[in-house]
Amino acid sequence: MSAAFESYEAFYRATYPSHIQDVRMSATGATMLNIAQPPGDFSDAPVPDLVLTLVRSPSARATIDFGAGVSRALFPCNSFVLLAPSTAARIVVDDPHAILILALEASRAAALTSRPTLDFGALHCGQNVDPIVAQLVDSLYRDGQDGSPTGALYADSAVATLVARLDHLASRGAPQRMVHAGGLAPRCLKRIMALMEDRLGEDVPLAMLAAEAGLSPFHFARSFRISTGQPPHRWLVAQRMARAQQLLAGGTLSVGDVAAAVGYADPGHFAKLFRRETGRAPAAWRRERRR
Numbered sequence: 239m240s241a242a243f244e245s246y247e248a249f250y251r252a253t254y255p256s257h258i259q260d261v262r263m264s265a266t267g268a269t270m271l272n273i274a275q276p277p278g279d280f281s282d283a284p285v286p287d288l289v290l291t292l293v294r295s296p297s298a299r300a301t302i303d304f305g306a307g308v309s310r311a312l313f314p315c316n317s318f319v320l321l322a323p324s325t326a327a328r329i330v331v332d333d334p335h336a337i338l339i340l341a342l343e344a345s346r347a348a349a350l351t352s353r354p355t356l357d358f359g360a361l362h363c364g365q366n367v368d369p370i371v372a373q374l375v376d377s378l379y380r381d382g383q384d385g386s387p388t389g390a391l392y393a394d395s396a397v398a399t400l401v402a403r404l405d406h407l408a409s410r411g412a413p414q415r416m417v418h419a420g421g422l423a424p425r426c427l428k429r430i431m432a433l434m435e436d437r438l439g440e441d442v443p444l445a446m447l448a449a450e451a452g453l454s455p456f457h458f459a460r461s462f463r464i465s466t467g468q469p470p471h472r473w474l475v476a477q478r479m480a481r482a483q484q485l486l487a488g489g490t491l492s493v494g495d496v497a498a499a500v501g502y503a504d505p506g507h508f509a510k511l512f513r514r515e516t517g518r519a520p521a522a523w524r525r526e527r528r529r
Contacts, residue, residue: 309364394444421465
């Protein structure tokens with residue numbers, strides 16, 4: 239069945255607008271919808287996105303049919319269902335419920351999996367429970383709430399990891415492909431770090447770093463973490479905070495100018511991250527260093 243709406247967000251805004259609590263969007267092609275709904279029929283029209291729905295309320299009993307047959311179950315908190323692109327779904331929920339929906343552009347999802355189509359097999363048949371998927375979806379939403387302080391880098395990494403996890407869950411029981419077990423080669427790691435340091439004031443897409451290393455985004459993020467002990471976005475934040483300390487200690491730039499120089503358009507988000515890293519607000523940190 240062809241998609242009747244250009245995106246899942248467009249479908250939800252047109253069909254169930256009063257139940258949308260907020261919407262978070264990222265540069266990765268992912269949209270997050272925070273939804274609170276009463277009991278009822280919340281069936282979905284076909285959309286071109288891959289749609290993952292995570293249950294956030296304690297539980298909800300529902301009847302669903304995502305094209306693989308009718309399934310009725312009690313869906314506990316952090317369970318999820320997965321709807322393939324261009325697939326209509328019947329969803330009837332017996333209880334009030336809160337859900338978090340991640341809608342990922344099909345082209346973006348397809349670029350992150352070796353599957354010939356975005357068919358994740360048994361994951362489309364009913365209830366799924368996986369703490370890693372739940373943690374990734376929740377962290378993507380919280381990153382959006384915080385204004386994506388690391389730009390696209392964290393969202394890129396999390397989305398790539400999420401699609402890889404779905405791929406793994408769908409393939410359980412089948413022989414697994416060999417994955418890169420070690421970190422980045424020293425020369426490659428040095429080149430990647432230099433590239434990130436040169437662009438501390440810019441958004442740094444994971445895909446660009448992965449291409450520089452000659453790896454897929456998922457394998458690059460994994461290899462970078464093995465090499466440094468940190469995922470790329472956390473390493474980038476640490477470098478930005480180190481550069482910010484240099485600017486605060488050695489110059490006359492305002493806190494807002496320092497924030498902009500290290501890649502944060504919102505001084506409030508910068509201050510929050512700086513305090514998390516150093517234990518002090520930027521202005522207080524500068525005053526203490528000048529005593």
